[in-house]
Amino acid sequence: MEDQELVKRLLNGDNSAFTLLVKNTEGLVAQIVFKMVDSLEDRRDLVQDVYLNAYKYIRNFKSNSKLSTWVGSIAYHACYNYLKKKKLLLPEKQLEDENEDVLETMTNRFIDHSSSEIMEYIIKKELRSVLQIGIDQLPPIYATLIALYHFQEMSYQEISEITSLPEGTLKNYLFRARKKLKDYVVLNYKKEDL
Amino acid sequence: MKNSHLLEEEIQAIVFEQKDFSGLNEHVQYCNRCKNSIEAYKLMFKDLEDFPQPMFDFHVQAPVKMYSQKIIRNHFHFPIFLTALLGFLGLSFGVISYLSNNKSVKLESTWLSTWLVICTGGILLTVLVIDVVISYEKKIKALNRIFMQH
Numbered sequence A: 001m002e003d004q005e006l007v008k009r010l011l012n013g014d015n016s017a018f019t020l021l022v023k024n025t026e027g028l029v030a031q032i033v034f035k036m037v038d039s040l041e042d043r044r045d046l047v048q049d050v051y052l053n054a055y056k057y058i059r060n061f062k063s064n065s066k067l068s069t070w071v072g073s074i075a076y077h078a079c080y081n082y083l084k085k086k087k088l089l090l091p092e093k094q095l096e097d098e099n100e101d102v103l104e105t106m107t108n109r110f111i112d113h114s115s116s117e118i119m120e121y122i123i124k125k126e127l128r129s130v131l132q133i134g135i136d137q138l139p140p141i142y143a144t145l146i147a148l149y150h151f152q153e154m155s156y157q158e159i160s161e162i163t164s165l166p167e168g169t170l171k172n173y174l175f176r177a178r179k180k181l182k183d184y185v186v187l188n189y190k191k192e193d194l
Numbered sequence B: 001m002k003n004s005h006l007l008e009e010e011i012q013a014i015v016f017e018q019k020d021f022s023g024l025n026e027h028v029q030y031c032n033r034c035k036n037s038i039e040a041y042k043l044m045f046k047d048l049e050d051f052p053q054p055m056f057d058f059h060v061q062a063p064v065k066m067y068s069q070k071i072i073r074n075h076f077h078f079p080i081f082l083t084a085l086l087g088f089l090g091l092s093f094g095v096i097s098y099l100s101n102n103k104s105v106k107l108e109s110t111w112l113s114t115w116l117v118i119c120t121g122g123i124l125l126t127v128l129v130i131d132v133v134i135s136y137e138k139k140i141k142a143l144n145r146i147f148m149q150h
Ligand SMILES: [Zn+2]
Pocket: B004, B005, B006, B027, B031, B032, B033, B034, B035
């Protein structure tokens, strides 16, 4: 069903339309909330708040964006404010890791010496679980961006609408997030191997 | 051909932006480090969309359902309240005037009853029409605000 039709039904008080909205956006909201909030209890409160706010303020939805992006944006900002309140949000400067150059040198050294071994390892040693741990160790905003771009396959514009980050900042954060992830996978391979 | 190693930005651009850098590609063919870096990214992010999707193990809509039920319960609709009040008053006057007519109290009750019925009916109809028009306009306004923005 088209967004416009769904909103029309919601404004007419059709509760089955709201169930459909939840069904259409639950995956996206879960990606955001799981990446940004660790506590199971806080996740539940946050998600229920997100949908309550979507229900209350559906009149504020503007048709120049997608309904899923609008709900995603409510979810992202709820989590962002939660992290800020809990003082779990890294200041922007800290997101730009000071040890990045050292890490890059180490990673490159390993890559130089391991040649095709590392590729075999990546395939053999359950890449998925290594990656999952790697993503969980990223700063929450980086993990969210990876999830939105690579898991949900959203465009830069859509992610920018959800996070209110300018496209330039968004691309820069994504670049750093991928690099951190690659460093994690490569360095963990070597640690295990030694 | 580029002699120094590719920058991390260049490697990611080749993998994720599908950009073609002819000069860089030539270097990649002969350089193990850059080739492996590109392969590592490709392998890591390949099939990432097939990762298990996180799911909520609780009812996300519970507060919404409670909220919507509360709205229905607390919904005080003034025109309908007014209609009911006027209807009640009209009916009471009608009954009183009928009874007083029966008891031969000297009150022009037949005349009073007729006018009470006409006035009450007229007022009720007006109130209902106003209510329908107001709620229709509200709905149209809300829909216009949402769909006519470009
Ligand atoms: Zn190179």
